Amino acid sequence: xxxxxxxxxxxxxxxxxxxxxxxxxxxxxxxxxxxxxxxxxxxxxxxxxxxxxxxxxxxxxxxxxxxxxxxxxxxxxxxxxxxxxxxxxxxxxxxxxxxxxxxxxxxxxxxxxxxxxxxxxxxxxxxxxxxxxxxxxxxxxxxxxxxxxxxxxxxxxxxxxxxxxxxxxxxxxxxxxxxxxxxxxxxxxxxxxxxxxxxxxxxxxxxxxxxxxxxxxxxxxxxxxxxxxxxxxxxxxxxxxxxxxxxxxxxxxxxxxxxxxxxxxxxxxxxxxxxxxxxxxxxxxxxxxxxxxxxxxxxxxxxxxxxxxxxxxxxxxxxxxxxxxxxxxxxxxxxxxxxxxxxxxxxxxxxxxxxxxxxxxxxxxxxxxxxxxxxxxxxxxxxxxxxxxxxxxxxxxxxxxxxxxxxxxxxxxxxxxxxxxxxxxxxxxxxxxxxxxxxxxxxxxxxxxxxxxxxxxxxxxxxxxxxxxxxxxxxxxxxxxxxxxxxxxxxxxxxxxxxxxxxxxxxxxxxxxxxxxxxxxxxxxxxxxxxxxxxxxxxxxxxxxxxxxxxxxxxxxxxxxxxxxxxxxxxxx
Numbered sequence: 001x002x003x004x005x006x007x008x009x010x011x012x013x014x015x016x017x018x019x020x021x022x023x024x025x026x027x028x029x030x031x032x033x034x035x036x037x038x039x040x041x042x043x044x045x046x047x048x049x050x051x052x053x054x055x056x057x058x059x060x061x062x063x064x065x066x067x068x069x070x071x072x073x074x075x076x077x078x079x080x081x082x083x084x085x086x087x088x089x090x091x092x093x094x095x096x097x098x099x100x101x102x103x104x105x106x107x108x109x110x111x112x113x114x115x116x117x118x119x120x121x122x123x124x125x126x127x128x129x130x131x132x133x134x135x136x137x138x139x140x141x142x143x144x145x146x147x148x149x150x151x152x153x154x155x156x157x158x159x160x161x162x163x164x165x166x167x168x169x170x171x172x173x174x175x176x177x178x179x180x181x182x183x184x185x186x187x188x189x190x191x192x193x194x195x196x197x198x199x200x201x202x203x204x205x206x207x208x209x210x211x212x213x214x215x216x217x218x219x220x221x222x223x224x225x226x227x228x229x230x231x232x233x234x235x236x237x238x239x240x241x242x243x244x245x246x247x248x249x250x251x252x253x254x255x256x257x258x259x260x261x262x263x264x265x266x267x268x269x270x271x272x273x274x275x276x277x278x279x280x281x282x283x284x285x286x287x288x289x290x291x292x293x294x295x296x297x298x299x300x301x302x303x304x305x306x307x308x309x310x311x312x313x314x315x316x317x318x319x320x321x322x323x324x325x326x327x328x329x330x331x332x333x334x335x336x337x338x339x340x341x342x343x344x345x346x347x348x349x350x351x352x353x354x355x356x357x358x359x360x361x362x363x364x365x366x367x368x369x370x371x372x373x374x375x376x377x378x379x380x381x382x383x384x385x386x387x388x389x390x391x392x393x394x395x396x397x398x399x400x401x402x403x404x405x406x407x408x409x410x411x412x413x414x415x416x417x418x419x420x421x422x423x424x425x426x427x428x429x430x431x432x433x434x435x436x437x438x439x440x441x442x443x444x445x446x447x448x449x450x451x452x453x454x455x456x457x458x459x460x461x462x463x464x465x466x467x468x469x470x471x472x473x474x475x476x477x478x479x480x481x482x483x484x485x486x487x488x489x490x491x492x493x494x495x496x497x498x499x500x501x502x503x504x505x506x507x508x509x510x511x512x513x514x515x516x517x518x519x520x521x522x523x524x525x526x527x528x529x530x531x532x533x534x535x536x537x538x539x540x541x542x543x544x545x546x547x548x549x550x551x552x553x554x555x556x557x558x559x560x561x562x563x564x565x566x567x568x569x570x571x572x573x
Contacts, residue, residue, distance in 0.1 A: 026052065027060050031081075034070060040078035098224065098233050098263070099131050105235060105259040106133040113252055115239035120157035120221075122231065125176055126150065127158040135239065150213060153180055153194055154187045156221035157234035159207035163198040164223045164231045164401065167377050170198070186211040196337055199355065202400035203338065203381065204296070204316055204539060206253035208246065209238075216241050220249040222260040229403065235259050250296060254540040276495050276545060277474055280513040286559030287514060290325040290533060295553040298535035299480065300341040300384065302350075302568060303525030307363075310525055311350070312535050312555060313339045320352070320361065325525070325533065325557055335366055341385040343393060344570040351571045353382040353395050358412050358571075370573050373397065373410040373418035380406065384429050384480055384521065389437055391572030392460055394421075396428025402446065409442060411460055414573035421462055430481030430491060430521065434504070435566060441468060441489055443478040450478050450491060450502075468506050480521020482532070484563040492519040492534060499534055499558065510561070516552045517545065524565020532558040532565075 033050055034041060041049070047057035061079065064070040068084035102119045109117040110133035119131040126149040152158030153174065162170055174180070180189040188194045201207035209219040221236035235256050237244075244252075296316040303310055310323045318338045322331045341353040342361065351370065352361040360367030374380045374397055385395030392413050399406035407425035412418050426446035433440055433455065440455040440462055449470040453462040469491070471478060476496020483489055487504040497517050501509045518537040525533050538552035546552060 023060070026050075026056070027064055030057070030060055030064065031069060034079050035081055040073065040076065040080045042076075042078050046079060102131065102224070102233070102235060102259075102263045105263055106131060109133070109235065109237055109255060109259055110135055112255060113237050113239075115237050115244065118157065118236045118238055119233060120155070120161075120236060121233040122152065122158075122161050123149070125152070125173055127152045127155055127161070127234075129157075130233075151177060151181045151183065153177070153189075154183050154209070155213045155236070156207045156209035156219035156238070157236040159198060159201055159209065160221040160223040160234040160236070161231040163201040163207060164225060164229065167379060184209075184212045184214050184217070188212065199338065199381070199400055200316055200318070202379070204253060205257045205401075208249050208253075210246060210249075211241055213238075218244040218246075218249060220244075220252050220256055222253070222256040224260045224263045226264060229401065232264060235263065247294070248543075250539065251541070251543045251546055254542050257540065276517045276541070277476060277497060279517070279548060280497050282513065283515050284511075284513045284558075286561070287512065288557045289328075289551060289554060290557040291321070291323045291328055291330050291555035292551070293321065293330060293554050294538060295321075295535070296539040297520065297537045298553055298555065299520050299537075300339075300353075301480075301521055301523040301525075301533050301535050301555070302342045302344070303523055303529070303533065303565075304344065304350075305567065306344075308527075310523075310533055310555065311342050312533075313342065313352075314553075315340050316539055322363070323555065325531075325555070333364065337366075338381055339366070340381065340383045341395060343385070343387045344568055346391060346570040346572045351393065351573075353385045353393075355381045357382075358393055358395070358573075370571075371412040371416045371418050373412060373420075379403075382410075383407075383427070384431050384443075386431055386433075387569040387571050388433055388455075388460070389457055389569050390460065391569060393571050393573075394431055394440070396425065396431065396442070398425070398427050402427060404446065407444075412573075413460075414571070416573060422465070429479050432481050432483040432489065434483060434487055435485055436487075441481060441483065443481060443491070445477050445479055445494065448472070448475075448477055450481065450489070469502055479519070480535070482522045482524055482565060484524065484560070485566055486563065488563060490522050490532060490560075490563075492522050494518050494520060494537075499532070501563070512558055514556060516549045516554070516556075517541070518552060519556075522558075523568075524560070524563075529565040529567070530560055530563070532560045532563075534558060 047054050068082040070079050071082040106117040115135045117133045120127050120129050129148050132146045206222045218241045219236050219238040221234045223231040224233045226232050295314040301312040312321050318335045320333045337355045339352045339354045343351050345351050350361040352359050357369040357372035379400050380397050383396045387393050397408050404426050405424045407428045408420045409422040411421050429445045430443040437457040440453045443450045450468045452468040454464040476493030479492045479494040481491045489502045499512045503509045516536040520535045520537050522534045534556045
């Protein structure tokens with residue numbers, strides 16, 4: 001039986017291409033083939049995949065290479081995209097019409113939220129509003145219409161763009177504006193406090209304005225980024241504070257982020273996921289609400305056996321929670337900077353992985369910095385971490401805006417010294433050690449996998465990195481983790497509505513379905529360490545998603561089915 005020929009560059013004209021353009025169509029098909037390949041291709045692979053005769057493929061590749069649309073590596077003899085395409089991309093951005101590109105999204109946001117949608121750009125040292133769609137509902141007349149110029153520190157759109165500028169450029173701009181103007185009753189004018197606010201904005205992916213531009217007016221905005229992740233402008237939703245309280249602004253944060261991404265087609269913040277898997281049919285037996293909360297990004301749970309309390313953090317509040325799961329009582333301690341993880345400290349108290357470094361936490365407030373693995377002012381923050389059995393604190397770092405490969409794994413020793421143990425990570429997250437102290441597990445959320453390293457407890461060294469668990473699209477993103485006394489690894493699956501336990505060989509052992517889409521981390525607690533406590537998040541969930549999962553941001557207690565955890569080692573510094 002004669003088989004149909006494959007749809008390829010050889011048959012494009014027959015498939016309905018414009019007459020007389022067969023060679024052009026073939027060339028475009030080869031460019032797409034090279035662009036979409038996960039690794040550079042050799043000549044024979046290109047010809048075979050395109051379904052072209054070798055002489056034809058050779059002529060087209062030679063023409064594309066001569067035009068610098070492709071380049072050939074002289075050593076490997078493989079083909080990759082050429083520099084001319086980058087030059088052409090530069091021209092695209094130079095001629096990019098932001099106002100035209102944003103028009104559809106402004107219309108959509110105004111209809112969706114029932115509030116005013118605005119497009120703004122940074123012009124000189126001010127924010128200029130260049131387009132606007134008014135809400136249909138009758139409302140308080142807003143100040144700052146199209147054509148108005150406002151201070152960048154005093155609006156959601158301005159703060160969204162400031163948060164994406166390089167630190168030195170942002171500092172220089174703010175210095176030129178000093179002293180900072182106060183157009184609203186809650187405008188932040190102290191530079192250090194503003195920098196903390198901008199760091200939170202970068203980490204969330206959107207900025208808030210709470211009566212900072214004018215009395216009675218709130219807003220939320222996300223930056224529109226170019227190919228280098230620099231702000232081209234910002235899209236904002238603005239309205240009266242009584243209709244847009246802070247909780248509603250956070251719910252709309254996802255919408256403005258999605259709009260900003262659509263405007264430029266930019267994926268610079270792609271690690272900040274917006275998609276959520278479908279809700280499971282039922283919550284697993286043995287899952288109970290332990291602490292009702294509305295944390296934006298609950299993380300870092302730690303069971304304190306000394307106090308019989310569960311400590312955890314809300315990175316984006318920022319705050320530390322001290323909770324009693326038996327009663328649901330929850331004491332919230334606001335912090336002056338982001339805190340991502342906690343560990344007991346030998347001799348009493350705790351240590352906290354804060355943005356400025358590893359700090360003392362006495363149960364009431366943050367204290368002195370014990371170790372500082374990140375340079376002051378760097379656009380980075382610490383993330384998940386815990387101590388090994390020798391009292392060293394291991395912690396990941398990542399870019400505030402989740403820039404790829406900017407993260408690292410650090411080891412902080414009791415003497416205060418810090419060492420990078422692994423660089424080039426994207427979003428380092430859950431971290432744990434095997435019960436025998438020979439393995440270190442580390443999640444890289446943006447790469448959807450958990451790696452395992454050989455670990456030498458005596459020297460504190462790691463080696464032989466390899467994949468422990470890799471998750472496909474739609475299965476959830478590996479976030480925080482905990483290791484039980486049998487060596488099982490429990491992983492919270494962000495956007496997956498579940499926690500999964502993997503056996504020491506990496507095989508899936510069991511799945512616990514939860515009533516929230518974004519579980520973030522877990523730890524064992526209770527008198528016998530037989531309860532798994534799971535934190536969760538509500539950041540970047542839409543209003544509809546929050547209505548489906550109203551307990552998002554709470555903490556859950558899970559019957560671990562006989563599994564038990566191990567006591568957390570203390571930091572010895």
